[in-house]
Amino acid sequence: MSNSSSTRPLAVLVGVQLPGVSDTDHAADLAELGRLVHTLGYEVVATVSQRRERLAAGTVLGTGKLKELASLTGGRGIVSSGAQERKSKARERWEAEAEEAEGEEAEADEEEEESPVEQPAAETGEEQATARPTVVVVDHELSPGQLSNLERATGAQVLDRTGVIVDIFHRHARSREAKMQVEIARLNYLAPRLRESTGSRERQQGRGSGDSAVELDRRKIRDRLAELREGLAAIQQDQEHRRYARRDQLRVALVGYTNAGKSSLMRALTGSEVLVADQLFATLDTTVRALQPETRPRVLVSDTVGFIQKLPHDLVASFRSTLDEALEASLLLYVVDASDPTWEAQLEVTRSVLREIGAQSVPSRLLFNKADRLSSEAREALLQQHPEALVLSAHSPEDVAALRQTLIDFFDRSMVEAELVIPYSRQARIGEVYEHARVLSEAFDETGRRLKVRALPAAMARLTRAFET
Structure with a gap:
């Protein structure tokens, strides 16, 4: 690894090959994800891939592959309960049943077929042991629950494909309009993924308020989105005027x-x-x-x-x-x-x-x-x-x-040819003709300047009307 790349945080790519996706397409998707991750500033050192009928509801991967992923990042490979979100009892029961079913399905999958194994980068052995990946990037859009579960299982920061793309857009936006457009997309992405910090308590702000920190943050996001959309509408109206002029x-x-x-x-x-x-x-x-x-x-x-x-x-x-x-x-x-x-x-x-x-x-x-x-x-x-x-x-x-x-x-091929007569009293507007038409020849007589021009039909019609005597 070069000195420039050694300073980059290390990342692991995760992909699930679903039915109907060929090996070639799956490999191309992961290669493209690798380029996205590199553009974002990370160094890809391994890839973990698995064939499945569908994404595991709780953790994307089956239990076996999840442990393999965790072995790369230094995580435990299980969804620990140390940072549990507050959930209703019904939701807890539903998630427990879903995880149990996915575990059984994953074990069956792994018995039937050996899934593609992770492909480590050139650095192995001692280098891998001393510099573990700190980021896991999944080639699918994750639900808030999947993202949280993967982070607890791997002990690493987890990003999904959408999050990576939104982050790249956020870094590359230059104009005011692009920055506002990207911020709208970024806030829409972040809002459902907000979670309480570990050990945080519901905070109260203002008399009689009982909103949690997450609820307050979501309210701020809604207000900011409304502000951005209002500002963007003004910019876009100005652009509409420019496009109309063109x-x-x-x-x-x-x-x-x-x-x-x-x-x-x-x-x-x-x-x-x-x-x-x-x-x-x-x-x-x-x-x-x-x-x-x-x-x-x-x-x-x-x-x-x-x-x-x-x-x-x-x-x-x-x-x-x-x-x-x-x-x-x-x-x-x-x-x-x-x-x-x-x-x-x-x-x-x-x-x-x-x-x-x-x-x-x-x-x-x-x-x-x-x-x-x-x-x-x-x-x-x-x-x-x-x-x-x-x-x-x-x-x-x-x-x-x-x-x-x-x-x-x-x-x-779309242009038409016609003759325009520009009266001497309107010579100041001759620039309009040269802007919207190609002048083939010109002559002068007692009525004015006679131009033989080629232009698009709509432009020709407007020029003809403009110089009618």
């Missing part, structure tokens, strides 16, 4: 899986200094820039937040206004990392999210990015499978120039 302009939106290379492509097409990093969710804020060299009319390109498997619904909802850039675009470019063996599943995730916001009807083109990592045979195979797609590299000037021309040709 309604006549040609807009291209880059959409795709996280780390597919959208930001690199954005920088190559527009020359903008957007953040480019080899990590998941490096870009959360929508950036809009003009295609360079500029065209007439201008083509605006927007870079959107990336998608991922099991993207928390609250994050999709929170970033709805950001995703509206895709909904209102003239053309969507589906950016796919062609070098990733799971690109087909990633493309389906992108399409699924866009269907959710109603953007499936927007015209689109498929782009296979990172072609510089492919062999010539692999490139040919992609084109045979998707003959309409473009296979390119954002780092190849020739590929970027070809994509730019493809965009220009796409919009050109």
